[in-house]
Amino acid sequence: MFRGHRMIGVACVLALAACAPAGTASSPSPGTPAPTAATPGKKTPEPAEPPGAKPRKGEVRPIPRTGGLPPVISSIPTGRKVVFLTIDDGWEQDPGFVRQVRDQRIPITAFAMRDAVEARGTPDESGGPARYVGAGKWGYFRQLRDAGVPVENHTLTHPNLRLLGYPAQRRELCGSSKLIEKEIGTRPTLFRPPFGNYNTDTLRAARSCGMSAVLLWTATVQPGGKIAYQVPDKKLRPGDILLLHFRPNLARDFRVLVNKIKRRGYELGDLQAYLAAAQPR
Ligand SMILES: [Zn+2]
Secondary structure (H helix, E strand, O other), rough: OOOOOOHHHHHHHHHHHHHHHOOOOOOOOOOOOOOOOOOOOOOOOOOOOOEEEEEOOOOOOOOOOOOOOOOEEEEEEOOOOOEEEEEEEEEOOOHHHHHHHHHHHOEEEEEEEEHHHHHOOOOOOOOOOOOOOOOHHHHHHHHHHHHHOEEEEOOOOOHHHHHHOHHHHHHHHHHHHHHHHHOOOOOOOOOOOOHHOOHHHHHHHHHOOOOEEOOOOOEEOOOOOOOEEEEOOOEEEEEEOEEEEOOOOOOHHHHHHHHHHHHHOOOEEEEHHHHHHHHOO
């Protein structure tokens, strides 16, 4: 699954880390140990396995497939206190965030959207003024890949898919998968529809473009690390999938969020391992 790992990406990470200004908002918090992985002259060992909690035997209930189409998944069916982090689009490409994810081995899944990654259009600045829009383009996502982050499909242009016919939807989905395979070296297996909007044509297109599931979410994370729940009792639940965005101050918001999740007694899960357990072949 992680055949995309390549040592070549480490050199880029080191170069970027060396160029980043000291004392920025994305610097490690006090008390954080110096990142050993970025020590010059020291080779970074390949991680033995992707980060995150793995499902125990019999823990995950199966997700049914209907009509041979990929399932639409908003949460992982488990009773264990584990949640999953997903990050969408790709506008703001803060090198501090890659270091954070790599050095702390935090499991995330990225849903890359071409126009954001390539900085075409209006960036998402809802977290503050942008500093790194299009800074590394696809190279940024190769660094994330080298930090153990799966890079998945979120269309080329972020349309409302419900307004498009099947051929146009298929162009968005297959075009994105093809581009990610070319740039990252692995073909996406998950699709996240922009705005969470989809219809049967979307599921057909996802199947046709080789994707195994359509992934939605149960809560979104706002600037400042605040969780906006879609359920009335405002509690994390086992199996929740949280949605964040590559926007300014992500590194800071992310720290707040991860601490909050751990304080509530939750672990961060390896989404791919859980999905594999939930979709027996
Ligand atoms: Zn999006």
